[in-house]
Amino acid sequence: MGKNLQNLKNHLKTISKFESAVSLLSWDFETYMPPKAAQKRAEIIGEIAGHAFKLFTSDKTGLLIEKAESEASSDIDKAVIRVAKKEYEKAKKIPPELFKEFQITTSKAQHFWEIAKNENNFAIFQPHLEKIVELTGKIVDCLGYKENKYDTLLDQYEPGLKTSQLKKIISYVKPFLVNFLDKIENGTKPDDKILTGDFSIEKQKKFSEKILDFLNYDKNAGRLDVSAHPFTITIGAFDVRITTRYSRSDLKNSIFSTIHECGHALYEQGIPEDFRELPIGEGASMAIHESQSRFWENIVGRSLNFWKFVYPTFCEIFSEFENVPVEKFWKAINKVERSFIRTEADEVTYNLHIMLRFEIEEALINNKISVKDLPVIWNEKMKEYIGVIPEKESDGVLQDVHWSHGSFGYFPSYMLGNLYAAQFYHTMTKDISDFDERILQGDFKSILNWLREKIHSKGKIYEPLELLKNVTGEDLNPEYYANYITKKFTMIYNL
Numbered sequence: 270m271g272k273n274l275q276n277l278k279n280h281l282k283t284i285s286k287f288e289s290a291v292s293l294l295s296w297d298f299e300t301y302m303p304p305k306a307a308q309k310r311a312e313i314i315g316e317i318a319g320h321a322f323k324l325f326t327s328d329k330t331g332l333l334i335e336k337a338e339s340e341a342s343s344d345i346d347k348a349v350i351r352v353a354k355k356e357y358e359k360a361k362k363i364p365p366e367l368f369k370e371f372q373i374t375t376s377k378a379q380h381f382w383e384i385a386k387n388e389n390n391f392a393i394f395q396p397h398l399e400k401i402v403e404l405t406g407k408i409v410d411c412l413g414y415k416e417n418k419y420d421t422l423l424d425q426y427e428p429g430l431k432t433s434q435l436k437k438i439i440s441y442v443k444p445f446l447v448n449f450l451d452k453i454e455n456g457t458k459p460d461d462k463i464l465t466g467d468f469s470i471e472k473q474k475k476f477s478e479k480i481l482d483f484l485n486y487d488k489n490a491g492r493l494d495v496s497a498h499p500f501t502i503t504i505g506a507f508d509v510r511i512t513t514r515y516s517r518s519d520l521k522n523s524i525f526s527t528i529h530e531c532g533h534a535l536y537e538q539g540i541p542e543d544f545r546e547l548p549i550g551e552g553a554s555m556a557i558h559e560s561q562s563r564f565w566e567n568i569v570g571r572s573l574n575f576w577k578f579v580y581p582t583f584c585e586i587f588s589e590f591e592n593v594p595v596e597k598f599w600k601a602i603n604k605v606e607r608s609f610i611r612t613e614a615d616e617v618t619y620n621l622h623i624m625l626r627f628e629i630e631e632a633l634i635n636n637k638i639s640v641k642d643l644p645v646i647w648n649e650k651m652k653e654y655i656g657v658i659p660e661k662e663s664d665g666v667l668q669d670v671h672w673s674h675g676s677f678g679y680f681p682s683y684m685l686g687n688l689y690a691a692q693f694y695h696t697m698t699k700d701i702s703d704f705d706e707r708i709l710q711g712d713f714k715s716i717l718n719w720l721r722e723k724i725h726s727k728g729k730i731y732e733p734l735e736l737l738k739n740v741t742g743e744d745l746n747p748e749y750y751a752n753y754i755t756k757k758f759t760m761i762y763n764l
Contacts, residue, residue, distance in 0.1 A: 271340030277333040285546035287321035289505040299496045311376030319369035326360045348730040352548035362411045371404045375675045382673035389663045399640045401675045419631045422678030426555040456762030459600035470515045477527040498670040499526040501533035506545045509537040528570040532562030539725030554733035559686020573599045574708040607656045609664040623684040625650035691750035696741045
């Protein structure tokens with residue numbers, strides 16, 4: 270390796286260590302930090318993140334990238350240069366003071382979002398969100414855009430994707446889901462009364478730990494905790510942590526939050542060690558990341574064969590289900606319902622929740638609507654897309670943490686993740702012809718190995734659509750998602 274390339278990598282790894290410190294402080298912020306510490310912690314996070322940002326956007330970084338370009342011969346080193354250069358050129362356009370202000374503002378905003386949600390009062394969060402939207406607009410102006418301001422934000426999470434392309438995808442998926450949802454309502458509805466009750470938090474924690482063991486999550490390189498909104502965070506090498514949440518009245522919440530976050534963590538734990546602390550040492554995109562979490566949560570975790578395998582363990586912990594047939598339980602956890610909460614939504618309605626958020630975000634960023642009008646607009650969109658109107662703001666406009674993070678452009682990743690997951694699944698079953706039998710036997714390792722070889726081991730070497738084509742042999746095709754949904758729910762609803 271050339272001297273200049275090594276110097277660049279060393280520089281990037283130094284910056285990464287500051288980012289790891291921010292990640293650790295952020296994890297503590299959402300898990301164990303005393304509530305009164307929120308404001309000071311936000312300032313500390315902003316200070317360290319700001320320092321890392323200054324290091325990265327320094328002239329030194331630009332010079333190191335320029336000198337190292339001629340020394341990059343392997344595909345991996347070329348990818349390091351390409352990703353670093355793109356991120357550097359974008360970050361260089363943002364004034365350090367603006368970046369620091371954004372970090373502090375969003376760190377504080379999360380605290381007020383939690384209060385607003387608990388008190389069911391959007392007005393508490395409103396001024397903080399208005400500030401975030403204002404700062405986001407300034408950042409977009411710094412970065413620039415051609416057709417749509419939202420393109421700039423979308424590119425941060427799904428490199429290369431344009432808003433116009435996203436709208437084209439939605440134009441196929443939306444009518445399919447709306448029509449299929451109407452069709453399902455004429456089918457045989459599963460009985461989900463068996464899922465009601467008072468379920469011990471300790472038992473839920475025990476089963477969550479069992480699930481992580483089954484799915485091969487490395488607990489020696491991570492841990493499971495609790496937070497208001499489940500998340501996965503990579504602190505550094507061999508430290509990928511996940512959180513879940515528990516509800517005594519909702520057994521599904523912890524089960525599928527745990528599986529979902531485990532999917533993210535398996536991806537992070539599978540990224541090659543020599544990619545760590547470099548720009549390629551993370552997932553290809555947020556949608557590719559979501560494809561992994563949604564694959565494990567839905568395609569595996571909500572399948573009949575998965576529950577046939579785990580049901581004996583489940584019933585040992587929750588003895589009240591011993592006399593409930595596994596098929597009845599499986600149908601119950603897959604019941605389709607026009608509901609308020611995205612994270613608890615079934616596979617049929619889930620993407621509709623994402624579409625309405627995308628429409629709101631795009632309008633907000635392009636100054637077509639105001640923050641103060643969001644509660645009303647949210648309810649109007651819920652009526653249009655899902656057919657229900659939330660009675661409480663905590664079940665509506667306040668339900669997601671993302672806007673308090675300033676994560677505009679993130680939500681489409683969830684929908685795209687579902688589409689990617691279905692397409693990966695279609696390809697996987699060609700290579701693993703006995704996929705269903707392996708799930709039934711609890712052989713999740715061979716499935717994980719396939720994902721590791723095809724996706725995890727590539728880190729961020731490829732852009733998402735390029736990776737998708739490398740793995741599946743074709744461009745994004747939402748028909749695989751439609752076929753998956755149709756086949757599964759036709760069986761459940763006896764259509």
